Amino acid sequence: MIREVCKDVFHVGAIDWDRRLFDALIPLPEGTSYNSYLIKGSEKTALIDAVDPRMKDVLLSNLDALRVDSIDYVISQHAEQDHSGAIKFLIDRYDPKVLGSQKCIELLLDFGIVSKDRARAVSDGEMLSLGDMTLEFISAPWVHWPDTIFTYLRERRTLFTCDFLGSHLATSDLFAWNHESAKRYYAEIMMPFRANARRHLERVRALAPDIIAPSHGPLHDNPEIVLSAYADWTSDDVRNEVVVPFVSMHGSTEMMVSHLVDALIDRGISVKRFDLTKTDIGALAASLVDAATIVFGTPAFITRPHPLIAYAAILANSLRPNARFASIIGSYGWGARIVEELKSLMPNLKMEIIEPVIVKGYPKNDDLRSIEMLADEILRRHRELGLL
Numbered sequence: 001m002i003r004e005v006c007k008d009v010f011h012v013g014a015i016d017w018d019r020r021l022f023d024a025l026i027p028l029p030e031g032t033s034y035n036s037y038l039i040k041g042s043e044k045t046a047l048i049d050a051v052d053p054r055m056k057d058v059l060l061s062n063l064d065a066l067r068v069d070s071i072d073y074v075i076s077q078h079a080e081q082d083h084s085g086a087i088k089f090l091i092d093r094y095d096p097k098v099l100g101s102q103k104c105i106e107l108l109l110d111f112g113i114v115s116k117d118r119a120r121a122v123s124d125g126e127m128l129s130l131g132d133m134t135l136e137f138i139s140a141p142w143v144h145w146p147d148t149i150f151t152y153l154r155e156r157r158t159l160f161t162c163d164f165l166g167s168h169l170a171t172s173d174l175f176a177w178n179h180e181s182a183k184r185y186y187a188e189i190m191m192p193f194r195a196n197a198r199r200h201l202e203r204v205r206a207l208a209p210d211i212i213a214p215s216h217g218p219l220h221d222n223p224e225i226v227l228s229a230y231a232d233w234t235s236d237d238v239r240n241e242v243v244v245p246f247v248s249m250h251g252s253t254e255m256m257v258s259h260l261v262d263a264l265i266d267r268g269i270s271v272k273r274f275d276l277t278k279t280d281i282g283a284l285a286a287s288l289v290d291a292a293t294i295v296f297g298t299p300a301f302i303t304r305p306h307p308l309i310a311y312a313a314i315l316a317n318s319l320r321p322n323a324r325f326a327s328i329i330g331s332y333g334w335g336a337r338i339v340e341e342l343k344s345l346m347p348n349l350k351m352e353i354i355e356p357v358i359v360k361g362y363p364k365n366d367d368l369r370s371i372e373m374l375a376d377e378i379l380r381r382h383r384e385l386g387l388l
Contacts (some may be wrong), residue, residue: 002062003174005213006156008040008133012047012062013215014055017170022082026188027282030181031170034082035215037160038063039153041130044072047096048151048160049215053085060089068094073128075135076100077162078148079107083215087113099128101139104147122149138203140164142196144189150200152207159209163189164200165226166214176218179229185217186233187285191319198234201227238292238322240387241270242378245284246297247277247306252331252362257297259368260329263375268388276308284312288321292387293378294351296342300332304341313345320348325381327374328356331363354378 003011013036020028034051036059045068051059063071071094076084079100087098091114098105098114102121108114122128124139138150143164151160167181168188176182190197204212205227212220220226242264248254257273264271272287288294294316298309305313316323326349330338339356354377359367382388 001172002065005037005174005219006158006211009153009156009158010038010040010066011174011219012036012038012059012066013049014051014058015170015172016052016055022168026168027280028168029280029282030168032168032216033170035213035217037213038066038068039130039133039135041133043131044129045070046073046075046128046130046135047071047090048075049077049083049162050074050086050090052082053089056086056089059086060093070094071096074098075151076104076108077151077160077215078145079104079111079113080145081111083162084108084111084113091118099137101141101147101149103141104149107147140200142193143200144193150204152209157208157210158213159204159207159211160213160215161204162215164197164214165204165212165220165230167217169217171218173218175221176226179226181217182226182229183233183289184282184286186230187289187319188282191233191285191289191321194234194320197230201230201234233289236322238324238385238387239270239290240268240382241272241287241291242293242295243272243274243284243287243291243323244295244297245274245276245279245309245312247275247299247308248297249299249301249306252359253297253299253329256329256331256357256359256363256367256371259363259371260295260375263372264378267375267379269379269382276312281315285315285319288316288319288323291321291323292382292385293325293327293354294323295327295329295374298328298330298338298342300330300336300338303332303335303337305330305338309342310345313342317346317348323349323351324385325354325378326351327354327378328358329371329374331359331361333361354381
């Protein structure tokens with residue numbers, strides 16, 4: 001499918017309707033896309049990013065349909081293979097020069113995608129003339145990887161942002177009409193690099209592009225919507241929300257979770273509850289963007305946290321959300337090291353741990369009163385932050 005982004009600029013990438021897992025980790029409930037953009041200048045032709053190698057035939061077919069007989073430059077904004085994997089096929093057919101950051105070129109060489117004689121590093125602020133159009137390269141390291149650049153097509157006021165401001169979404173719409181998928185993508189990919197994302201956001205705003213064209217998902221023809229959303233997501237603000245990921249093997253922990261959820265709702269606190277035996281882990285990641293508190297619910301699994309809860313803790317530690325507080329509730333039969341183990345899995349997080357509630361066997365009335373006291377303490381902490 002070929003779509004015109006603006007005059008002489010075409011989306012020639014691939015929509016991957018059926019992909020359901022990314023990086024052998026991230027669920028893709030709505031698929032994804034690999035956005036590749038052809039720019040036809042009066043003198044030179046450039047392609048910005050390629051596609052995943054599994055989709056190379058779609059890219060090559062789109063280029064054939066546009067009757068492209070030469071490509072002078074391939075701009076590799078990021079070396080990860082979902083963007084760069086098809087470059088070697090483009091080299092075989094068109095013999096272009098491959099341009100990217102110094103780090104990107106090094107990675108492309110390491111991955112066996114380009115050879116030294118076909119690659120050249122570009123610097124921050126460098127201009128490339130295509131005749132009647134000019135590309136400006138903008139260094140944007142650590143919005144996901146250290147090698148990223150953005151590319152600004154000055155005459156069309158179109159900014160190509162690679163992974164930044166993108167989304168994992170397969171859609172026939174060229175332009176975004178809501179930003180739920182963008183929030184999920186931010187949580188999964190960008191949140192660990194929040195400070196860098198915030199800094200690059202300011203640079204994007206300064207350019208004031210008319211169109212933002214990421215390398216995954218739909219484009220943005222009203223950039224202020226996604227820029228404002230990112231300004232919110234990358235801020236240090238949290239909301240009056242508690243996220244409760246949990247696992248229950250025999251019903252005891254689930255009873256504690258249900259009691260806590262009801263108690264928090266009664267106190268005017270929004271709750272997002274995730275049974276990790278059923279939950280899409282991407283939805284959990286998205287919920288962590290705004291939450292002030294995380295409460296992990298787990299039974300003792302051979303005295304330690306259940307592996308699914310351990311996984312959720314490791315995920316939170318990697319994503320580094322803004323949450324200010326955490327607690328742990330759960331049950332055990334003959335022994336438990338739940339609290340110590342979970343704390344050890346989250347060294348990157350600066351959350352204050354509110355006194356956990358760990359009970360032996362099925363929760364009794366006194367245990368449920370302890371859950372009520374935990375809800376009271378969460379309420380007090382949220383009030384101190386001015387969230388209620």
